[in-house]
Amino acid sequence: MIKPLVDVAQDFPILNRRINGHRLVWLDSAATSQKPESVIQTMDRFYHESNANVLRSVHTLADEATTAFTDARVKTAQFIRAGRPEEVIFTRGTTESLNLVARGYGDQAVNSGDEIVLSPMEHHSNIIPWQQLARRTGATLRYVELAQDGTITIDALERVIGPRTRIVALSRISNVLGTINPITEAAAMVHQHGGVMVVDGAQSVPHEATAVRELGADFLAFSGHKMCGPTGIGVLYGRMELLEAMEPVMFGGEMISYVDQETATWAEVPQKFEGGTPNIAGAVGLGAAIDYLAGVGMDAIHEHSRTLGELAFETLKSIPGVAVYGPARPHAAALAFNIDGVHPHDVAQVFDSLGVAIRAGHHCAQPLMHWLGVGSTARASFYLYNGQDDVSVLKEAILETKRFFQR
Amino acid sequence: MNLDELYRETILDHNQTPRNRRDLENPTKTVGLLNPTCGDQIKLDLQLDHGKVTDVGFTGHGCSISMASASMMTEAIKGKPVEEALALARHFKAFLTGTPSPVELGDLEALKGVSQFPSRVKCATLAHNALEKALMESEPDHNR
Numbered sequence: 001m002i003k004p005l006v007d008v009a010q011d012f013p014i015l016n017r018r019i020n021g022h023r024l025v026w027l028d029s030a031a032t033s034q035k036p037e038s039v040i041q042t043m044d045r046f047y048h049e050s051n052a053n054v055l056r057s058v059h060t061l062a063d064e065a066t067t068a069f070t071d072a073r074v075k076t077a078q079f080i081r082a083g084r085p086e087e088v089i090f091t092r093g094t095t096e097s098l099n100l101v102a103r104g105y106g107d108q109a110v111n112s113g114d115e116i117v118l119s120p121m122e123h124h125s126n127i128i129p130w131q132q133l134a135r136r137t138g139a140t141l142r143y144v145e146l147a148q149d150g151t152i153t154i155d156a157l158e159r160v161i162g163p164r165t166r167i168v169a170l171s172r173i174s175n176v177l178g179t180i181n182p183i184t185e186a187a188a189m190v191h192q193h194g195g196v197m198v199v200d201g202a203q204s205v206p207h208e209a210t211a212v213r214e215l216g217a218d219f220l221a222f223s224g225h226k227m228c229g230p231t232g233i234g235v236l237y238g239r240m241e242l243l244e245a246m247e248p249v250m251f252g253g254e255m256i257s258y259v260d261q262e263t264a265t266w267a268e269v270p271q272k273f274e275g276g277t278p279n280i281a282g283a284v285g286l287g288a289a290i291d292y293l294a295g296v297g298m299d300a301i302h303e304h305s306r307t308l309g310e311l312a313f314e315t316l317k318s319i320p321g322v323a324v325y326g327p328a329r330p331h332a333a334a335l336a337f338n339i340d341g342v343h344p345h346d347v348a349q350v351f352d353s354l355g356v357a358i359r360a361g362h363h364c365a366q367p368l369m370h371w372l373g374v375g376s377t378a379r380a381s382f383y384l385y386n387g388q389d390d391v392s393v394l395k396e397a398i399l400e401t402k403r404f405f406q407r
Numbered sequence: 408m409n410l411d412e413l414y415r416e417t418i419l420d421h422n423q424t425p426r427n428r429r430d431l432e433n434p435t436k437t438v439g440l441l442n443p444t445c446g447d448q449i450k451l452d453l454q455l456d457h458g459k460v461t462d463v464g465f466t467g468h469g470c471s472i473s474m475a476s477a478s479m480m481t482e483a484i485k486g487k488p489v490e491e492a493l494a495l496a497r498h499f500k501a502f503l504t505g506t507p508s509p510v511e512l513g514d515l516e517a518l519k520g521v522s523q524f525p526s527r528v529k530c531a532t533l534a535h536n537a538l539e540k541a542l543m544e545s546e547p548d549h550n551r
């Protein structure tokens with residue numbers, strides 16, 4: 001019996017809620033994770049005791065707030081094994097991080113005739129910034145071909161990455177298919193041609209130990225709210241020499257060195273990219289989330305997420321009239337499925353009546369829906385507070401949905 | 408919350424055997440609408456003649472609520488003057504937010520339960536938004 005990795009009742013009071021007379025079963029962590037008590041309390045304490053703006057005043061609270069904010073950057077850098085804290089830029093989330101790379105780095109590094117390599121499984125936030133970059137620069141988008149089970153093979157990568165490739169942008173883990181993509185191999189190929197590897201880590205950083213340099217990531221984007229942290233805080237990691245050469249895209253306070261009426265010079269990395277008052281409490285909350293995840297252990301979390309993802313895959317595959325997508329194994333914590341003849345929205349509605357929260361729709365991955373040949377799917381996703389019981393509940397909810405609509 | 412209040416028999420029936428689910432051959436008006444949050448799609452064809460909706464057909468894909476609502480709507484507006492069809496769409500949308508309708512809604516009444524599910528209101532209104540769009544666009548010349 002696979003149990004949750006943590007004391008759910010104590011650490012995640014929200015999961016004690018009852019929805020429509022049933023225990024809340026949260027299977028929507030790929031959209032956003034729930035927040036442990038320690039994160040909520042740390043943010044609460046920050047506002048109660050230490051709230052001040054950072055990096056500018058000399059009073060006691062400013063010192064405390066600045067220290068808390070700086071500590072969060074250090075923790076985040078250590079969590080992803082960055083070379084130094086300055087390589088961590090705080091953003092609002094993965095979307096902003098990817099837009100920042102596309103603008104700040106892409107506009108300088110990409111020219112007409114160059115190629116940007118993506119995959120059809122990418123989230124819209126890892127497609128549209130590159131479409132826009134291609135439009136601005138005259139570059140071409142190239143898509144790696146997916147294998148039948150939705151995985152990316154080395155051969156497929158070799159067919160699209162070449163001398164003209166300036167950027168390869170791939171998710172490490174798909175938010176729909178649960179595939180774990182060969183980033184290290186893709187990075188080695190694009191580096192051979194002098195390009196850079198951009199990794200969308202929104203689904204992977206919460207679920208596996210991340211070491212940016214071993215991964216081969218020149219840039220890595222991820223969000224706090226999918227890894228037990230608050231909404232509104234995210235990270236762009238970049239290799240220092242790339243960040244130093246990169247242009248800021250948000251101008252204003254705190255990102256400058258010297259300003260006169262006509263011109264300005266920029267602050268050092270990372271402040272150069274963090275114009276305006278940052279999300280201080282958000283960063284502090286992210287730091288607390290990292291402490292929490294590190295306390296559980298990222299290797300244990302990875303093992304747990306995969307075990308539940310693969311168990312759910314097997315379980316659902318054995319139900320007649322249910323289609324599951326992506327590979328059998330390794331399969332990460334997000335699992336997309338459809339029930340024959342029942343639209344995903346109706347599936348999610350029946351699930352909600354049973355207290356089970358899943359996502360239904362295109363998951364911000366319309367090109368992938370086209371590739372799968374469906375309009376939308378239902379998606380269940382697991383995290384450290386889920387256990388085998390929840391997979392059983394998922395199965396029961398599917399059977400109940402079938403009974404309800406096929407009466 | 409009771410699922411049966413949302414998914415009335417009439418809705419499941421229209422979803423399983425939708426009425427007027429077809430393309431018209433030479434429609435006077437065609438409007439396509441997309442619900443970007445869920446990817447639901449509808450194409451509504453209208454045949455307008457002397458200020459009347461003489462024929463109507465829809466195609467597309469979506470949840471049972473959106474498809475049943477489209478099917479019910481086509482039944483309700485077929486043969487009706489354009490003004491009445493337009494009024495129906497508007498009254499139906501108000502009905503979903505709790506305003507009683509002054510006109511007969513027919514089978515569409517079965518969608519009453521949707522008002523308790525705010526996230527599903529947009530499903531039920533998709534076809535009606537398409538109708539409104541089509542008739543608003545056609546209004547200046549529908550009497551020709």
